[in-house]
Amino acid sequence: MKPDDLLRYITEHMRMSHVYQPVMLRELLKSDGEATVEQIAKALLSHDRSQVEYYEIRTKNMVGKVLTNNGVVVPVKKGSRIVGYRLKDFVDVQARDRDRLIAECEEKIADYIERRGVNIWQHRFNAKGYVPGSVRYEVLKRAKYRCELCGASAEEVALHVDHIVPRNRGGQDDLSNFQALCITCNTNKRDQDDADFRGVSDSYELREKGCIFCEAPSDRVIAENELCYAIRDGFPVTPLHTLVLPKRHVSDYFGLFQPELNAIRRILDNLRSSIQEEDPTVTGFNVGVNAGTSAGQTIFHCHVHLIPRRDGDVPNPRGGVRGVIPAKQSY
Incomplete structure (x- = not known):
């Protein structure tokens, strides 16, 4: 060319x-x-910042600590944050001495690679398959850059984007089926895949005969994704009152799997935007779940209420969902 x-x-x-x-x-x-x-x-x-961040964490939490503890290096700090390292008492070093030291380091690297081979990088291959950067960003952003199992921050550990239901058990490359796991939790989870996920994929197909939400007619569905769907409430509290439901038959919110929680959150976000576009007078929402008879649940297929609110729709909205016990709403 x-x-x-x-x-x-x-x-x-x-x-x-x-x-x-x-x-x-x-x-x-x-x-x-x-x-x-x-x-x-x-x-x-060289342009992949996520990889640089991974090794920044390894530098501070692993090799930097070892060399510091052995008295070889000292951290360079900006405030309380470590921004670099320097060799301890490294002054007036002749060029030939520097070259000899570098050569010894090179020899150590070569010897170790020869003994261990590619296994020394095996920890970088815990996640099977390619996850696009845009998906990784959304998963980590949703998780607030913390491991969704142990809560460790991305500042402390490297986070992986993990299939909650593994691909080899039917898990899809859908945003609702991803979670952020630190390298330790992801490794531990993989060791237990057979125990944790045996039959989980099939369970998403569970429907109960006679359940009005398992058998909701398709013409009522206004939105859906892989694991959940939305319909307008048959007895709306306010106009555009909407229900979001898992497709799997599960009695209440506390029986939902993590992928279903992710899927419900996604569809709630989309519905919020579409409702506000359809009716600009909507200025707020109540999002609620009834779990158990004493909490007012009458249909035992989990459903999340998305109730649009408008300025002036009640004389005093203060307290919101506290109004489930009327005497406690105003405080």
């Missing part, structure tokens, strides 16, 4: 969903038109 043709492609025809194309072309141009797959992969890796 001639330079003018390539320039035209880059400036006029390139359609980007990521940085991959220009990075690859840059590497080819820098290497006189030809580069190895490894070269291109390394160039792409």
Whole structure:
């Protein structure tokens, strides 16, 4: 391809969903038109901030601590945050001594790789299959950058995007089936896949004959995803009062699986936006679940109420859901 043709492609025809194309072309141009797959992969890796963050965590929590504890390095801090390291008492070092020390480090690296081979990087292959960066971002954002099992922060550990129901047990690449797990929880979970998920995939198909929500007519459904659906309430508290329900027959909120909670949250977010677009007078929402007879539940298939609220729809809205016990609403 001639330079003018390539320039035209880059400036006029390139359609980007990521940085991959220009990075690859840059590497080819820098290497006189030809580069190895490894070269291109390394160039792409240099732009992947998530990988840099992974090794920043490893530097601070693992190797940095070991070398600090052994008196070899000292942390460089900005306030209470570690921003770097320096060799302890490293002054007036001759170039030949520096080169010898670097060579010894290189030899240690080579010896270790020869003994262990690719197994030394096995911890980086815990998640099977590629998860797009956009999905990873949404999963981590939803989890507030914390492990959804142990609660560890991304500042302390590396977080993986995990299939809650594994692919090998029918789990889908749907946002509702992903969760953020730290490397420890993800490793432990994988060791228990057979025990944890045996039959879970089939259980999503559970329906109960005679349940009005298991048998809701399709023309009532206004939105759905893989695991849940939404209908308008048959006896609305306010206009556009909507119910969100798991497709699986489960009696109450506390019986929901994590993927169902994720799916319900997603559809609630979408419904909130669509209701506000349909009726701009909606200025708030009550989101509620009745769990158990004493809490007012009358249909024992879990359903989440999304009740649009408008300024002035009641004289005094203060207290909101506290109104389930009227005497306690106002405080």
